[in-house]
Amino acid sequence: MAETITRSPRTRGLRTRPSAAEDRPPKRAEVSRQQILDVAASLFRARGYTETSLRDIGAQVGMKAGSLYYHFASKEELAADVLRIGVERVHEAVASAVAALGPGAPMKARIEAAISAHLETLLVESDYTSAHIRCFPYVPPSLKAQLSQARRDYEAIWRRLLDEAAAAKALAPGIDAEVARLAILGALNWSLEWFDPVRGRPEELIRTLVAAFTR
Amino acid sequence: MAETITRSPRTRGLRTRPSAAEDRPPKRAEVSRQQILDVAASLFRARGYTETSLRDIGAQVGMKAGSLYYHFASKEELAADVLRIGVERVHEAVASAVAALGPGAPMKARIEAAISAHLETLLVESDYTSAHIRCFPYVPPSLKAQLSQARRDYEAIWRRLLDEAAAAKALAPGIDAEVARLAILGALNWSLEWFDPVRGRPEELIRTLVAAFTR
DNA sequence: GTCTATAGCAAGATAGAC
DNA sequence: GTCTATCTTGCTATAGAC
Helix, strand or coil: CCCCCCCCCCCCCCCCCCCCCCCCCCCHHHHHHHHHHHHHHHHHHHHCCCCCCHHHHHHHHCCCHHHHHHCCCCHHHHHHHHHHHHHHHHHHHHHHHHHCCCCCCCHHHHHHHHHHHHHHHHHHHCHHHHHHHHHHHHCCHHHHHHHHHHHHHHHHHHHHHHHHHHHCCCECCCCCHHHHHHHHHHHHHHHHHCCCCCCCCHHHHHHHHHHHHEC | CCCCCCCCCCCCCCCCCCCCCCCCCCCHHHHHHHHHHHHHHHHHHHHCCCCCCHHHHHHHHCCCHHHHHHCCCCHHHHHHHHHHHHHHHHHHHHHHHHHCCCCCCCHHHHHHHHHHHHHHHHHHHCHHHHHHHHHHHHCCHHHHHHHHHHHHHHHHHHHHHHHHHHHCCCECCCCCHHHHHHHHHHHHHHHHHCCCCCCCCHHHHHHHHHHHHEC
């Protein structure tokens, strides 16, 4: 579950590994900043926003709580970065997965790719994304407002995908595109509450949702 | 969303209204206790467990925080009562709704009744149930342990229902009963995060889930 | 950049008056 | 039963040394 964001000027498309050799050797402050973000994402995911203190984060980074303020202006700003990265990452993962199928791919395959990418990012790839999903509802309103645009951007992918699917008669009969979107994402996001990475098999949920909602 | 539990010796089956005339005029302490539980359920639902202080609860009841300790030993015990009532209530609602169909009812109708009862209880009927769903993941481990049996009891209903459905070939093709259970309950529980009681129509989600998972 | 030290505040909880 | 008053603890955040 450990992950480090090595963000070069701009991370675009999918990069297979967070690669060791980036443009420039990162400055020390940047390393600390990334460590803090990584630890914060992990703790926000595991415990929640309010339940995670800056002392907790500092302790895992190997730093006193006060030192975090050299890198972030407040807990809220730290959380804003974590949660923003979380949406961006799942957004990129889903967009890339669907795009990788090429323009002529059947709707069922596109939906399966989107479901798979969302779930994989949420459960396995990114503590940032899971932190976003688990914490967003409990975060202060000012933070919600900051994130709303990025969230809408991500939602738009799904809306378009399912509208296309509905138009192509690729959804199971009697299923509305918008309600399907909410149901699918609900089933996926809620898996955070029950999925056991040891015994679990994300593929089963993917297969079941595809079987249920597409034809 | 306001609700008061008027629990006579035992609440069994479904009672249409929480009826004004109960067995005995309730004592004053009982009235306060119920008010506290109602307010706590409402705030836990709206804000979350950690985000709700005893001062908040007291203020809405018209009482100082310290006075709550006459009725409850701790915040955790208060939350334990709220969350336990929450599962019990959705358990009763689903069990009654399915039972009301009679023994010969088709599986599709039984599943629809269960989905409908769960969703109605969660979104409309009971702040206790929605408080449970929203707070459980963030509550202290000792509280989780206290609730685990009641949760398993409720889960068992769904497991049985979907196993029966699978045996009767009433599930859509390619769908496993256990995964369907997790997907359906995930989609339902997550609706707390997006459902708007003003413009919303729970029926659409019910219809979509039935269409997706049954045949 | 990170530390120590601490300000300032809000939380859960308790004691005793009424 | 509820209040006032307060204890203790833990939090976010700041100031200044190093």
